Amino acid sequence: MKKRIYYFLFLLVSVLYTVQSCNYIGGAQSSEEQIPDQVSYNFDIRPILSDKCFSCHGPDANKREAGLRLDNEESAFKALKENPQAHAIVAGKPELSEVFMRISSKDTSILMPPPSSNLKLNSREIDLIEKWIRQGAKYETHWSFTRPRKSPLPKVKDPKWPRNEIDHFILSKIEQKSMIPNQEAEKEYLLKRLSLDLTGLPPGLDMMNQFLADNSPNAYEKAVDQLLKSPAYGEKMTLHWLDVARYADSHGFQDDSYRSAWPWRDWVINSFNTNLPYDKFITLQLAGDLMPNATKEQILATGFNRNHKITEEGGVVDEEYRVQYVIDRTNTFSKALIGVTMECAQCHDHKYDPFSQKEYYQLYAFFNNIKEVGLQSTVGGPETYAKNPMIEISNDEVKNILKFINKQDTNKLIVSVMADRDTLRKTYILKRGAYDAPDKEVAAGTPKSILEFDNKLPKNRLGLAKWLFDKQNPLTSRVFVNQLWQEIFGRGIVKTAGDMGMQGELPTHPELLDWLAVDFMEHGWDIKRLVKQMVSSATYRQSAVISKDKLQADPENIYLSRAPRYRIKAELVRDLILSSSGLLIKTIGGPSVKPYQPGGLWENASSGRGILRTYKQDHGSDLYRRGMYTFIKRTVPPPVMGIFDASNRDQCEVVRLKTNTPLQALIMMNDPTVIEASRVLASKLDVEPIQVQEKVIKAFRLIVCRKPSEKEVKLLSTYYNDQLIAFKKEQSRADKLLSIGEYPNPEKLNKLSVAALMQVITALYNLEETITRS
Template structure:
């Protein structure tokens, strides 16, 4: 009798078949109705293997058991090393496939995964694997590692609904699942959503009036175009890129000294406003110093400044550190950033060993590492001190003449030296070694610069430097670059990406909810010159984007996560834009673009309680005047003590690359809106402006509501707020009014009645504290 063995344990096919017939027949029958007609390796089988099997039978050779790789068909179909008469998978024959026999048995001595692993396949997963083997066990390359092709637009029943190509893919999925899309949002809510998404600010009253009065077919598109042209567009879009690029105003670590990387931030805003193509935008930041334009001083200085992107990482200034350990840390940071930001890959998992889930070896990690390993830098350059330590070598100095004639987009407010950390390589490349267990002092085999071939082989015509890596990255055949960026932009407008795990397109990441749509967008983006504004306009012009956010009980029950996009998303806006809404609606906002970061109101003692006591950032010295009213993106970020109000609203502290922020809902957020000096001051200032207008109390309340919430209040809302105002007028005394109004530095008009001002301030503050105020819906 033929024996079947798996992982060193043998048992007869007859007994196995008997066990199978006793234990699995009813399970398979029970789940058969849920199994697709054609089982896909990419979308049905690979996720199971990734979750339950690849830790022991995946790419990591050091952790592999029994010499078996289940992610590699050559290994899976081959005879088992220890028992050549047995095979893990026999195409078409589940009963002869050790994988199926072991996952379906009830014998705990033979069961896979082993019970001790606390992993277990469900009956549905077992049935999927059984049917996949019956259908020939066809392996497929991971979907994200195959260059996207532009699919044809799908056919839909509701042909009058789509407004552009995006909608066909979305509607097809809805119709397959029995959903129908929401109606379009009303004009007021749609305008607020659009304005927050494109410029990060609520729409002005003038824009509200114009849009509401315009009944032409192009009314919405005209507003889209108008907002895309505003300088505030570049500021809004830059915020997510600053998270990704880990931009901050301090070096990090214990001393956490001041740094001057803000000119790079000015460049990002400028590049986005001028609609620099994404391939160029990326290339300049990765390798602007290597581009062949040194004879063109104006162009070269912009390209060099762009490389500040790769110098935003934390840098130590502490004495007693081991320089090489920290230098290796800086290179590691750049390498991991490259993987997460541009490839959507968790490359850092291969820093110490082969990746456990993706086909990425430790050797390939250090081959990529080699591109970033020749920067003219040291682990520690100096101790905390004067302006020369605000940037670390290699650096560029930006003169007043540069700002006047070349780098005109830089907002340089004084005549002090301005220096920025940028990229520049040594004349001779540093040798790069595989670091055993990732230790800086344990060099192993020497490696040469190369990109992971499983993504795309490195073109021999490309130079083996960062410029060549940038060319490889934006190669039209690279399967990841366009997909990853399109997904990040989608996330900005819909709350989550088509691939929910926007930083992980690998085998442990989520599958795309609309894979054909993702591929169509990626290819279309490349076909149209990597045009970012065009991509943004496509998304916001779609019927999918314009839907109402109203959710019916049946949709909430059947699709609570809105996977099928049968309604618009509803979520709180980012921390920076919470501040921007408050400042803009009150009239306090200073709309200056760019320049050094500012220090607005902050609770006392935070920096002083967490500092080495050295440098410009050892004590918090609050700014005054116009600096108090800048947009949230310009608030100074000290990495060890980030701005508390921003942190409470889930802003990044910019330690590492972050492509997706958390979204939490905590009581602390409500406390900020009720007590933060900026919110209270804005309430006072707006109330004072309204009191100086010749209008009724109801008119003032209505105007405040429109400025803040961006819609006309209902009759009941006006009645409630008016009643509250009358009660406050009777309750507030001159003494209590003085106390209420004593917040913020903006002056109180001399002629205003302070009791009336305090009462109206309470009403305005109440409107600021409505959930709707800081919610995109």
């Protein structure tokens, strides 16, 4: 009977997790969707051509068929190479346009795309192209390669709803879709959402009580300001940046030994907490070492570009790996900071975007002059914790200058950073991207389709940073604004945050993205201001309740007529458990820690060399640090984090996958940290001179962050009583449960009542609502 009950509970929790997947299922575009009155090349035609045509008729000269480019207006309008009497596109005349005749033909010998390509246009796509040609076949520069401009705020039917400029753009689109926005969320839900988004931690009871009692008009704004001032804000903001920067505590590859890069992570946390403007934040990470009279802190910031994998394996080809490091830096710059897939041009011209292979290696040249080698040393002792170029940070510097570094011991602290050679290393286009196949020499430069590099700028990383923050650069501000929107709303205005090129998804609210991008630049790249702007909007403050009509009309919630609802990040699941139980150690920064982990994982995936060949679990306070401080060994990333979709930090990642599996439910039911947190909180509540129902209410508020209903209190209290009876019959089971975790039990412990309350608290941790941002 007991086995049946446990099996049923497992299935129930698994279903609860799986049900969340409805938040992530997208709807396919119907071929019967209405054709717009005015067809746009950027938003209607280019996506079709990019998906179905550009692989053979796009920017890649090596793969181009019949000499025809459809991504280029001049080429598309000129006479065809194979038939000078015909033209691919004749403006205003689809019946004379080879493109239209081929895509609409019933003759498979001339049909385009050819049947062998397994590509096919549906009837709506064909009709769109026909109407576009009939309307003049007007080409437009790709939306993301044009400079963003502030358009006037859209007029809305309900002028009372908007709280700031964001809401005008959102409401306008909602009204166009014949929907209305949700009401504002109840205060408890709103505070939990805000606290998780700004600090990654649940609100404490004091903050909940204070917010509920504050009926002043600016109560919400006061809560926002309070959370923005919290040191935990910098930690929450840094979590995303660690994914972007591919930060880890090991070098990677097979030997995968220790790396001492955590002081750079401490610098990032401090930068967010002190609200370092975004342009300075990035410039220091790209080129802090090239600043005039560069300080130790400025040089430390460049650890960003040394976070890539580095080999320590004897027998490798030195130049092969050195080139691999430069490629990694180039690709990270492109994906993270300008949101394009430049890596596709490493071996040939980009097939979809207007980036040539030459331009790839011109960008590569900025990162090709570092004083580094492919293999500096094989796995060994402390001298291999960082690779040249590197800096050593003394205890005196930590005490007096670099105070943000949390260094507790007297060991030598070294960090890999950036430093250029005295003489310029020549850069060549690499045939097929092979390290040993140099072709033509190139000088440092940037893609002309984005913004041509100003020759007055120095051709080094500092010049590249200046190019990046040139007000004419169309991508830099858009990309960061979109990433931040993604962090707060769960999905970017451009869903493909790392690809704003031809193959990326179109922005759902292009005018809003541009307005925010320009406004961000106009206000000095102020990150905290931008965060506050987003969370202060009526859009953000909506309820997450979803009606059947809205689910059917907008299943992905791309128009934001309700607040997004999604599971919080892997690290924050841990943070919520530790914080609500009172176990969390709130120390900022310092070396990464090794909490509980199943035995044998490292040993079975290790080369058997170096200090990371075996997993040595930490003890004491190190067991209760925030998830972002969990030690990441690249070849064996933390299993609990991986099950909840954390990055393994092999490469730059600007958006995490969202999955729902029964394994996640198993973690929440069996992980030692969850059970230990339940035990500790139960022990604290058990000694309080209050009734069982009051203990249940307090646990509920700490964990779920709202007051439970009477029905919920009754159900949980009944469960407590049932468990108490069960433990009285089988006291050994209570002893076993109370022994999990290293945090000591109090000397005087009512084992049976604590074990029963533990079960209630564990059930609360397993509620889908607990780890859901809604």
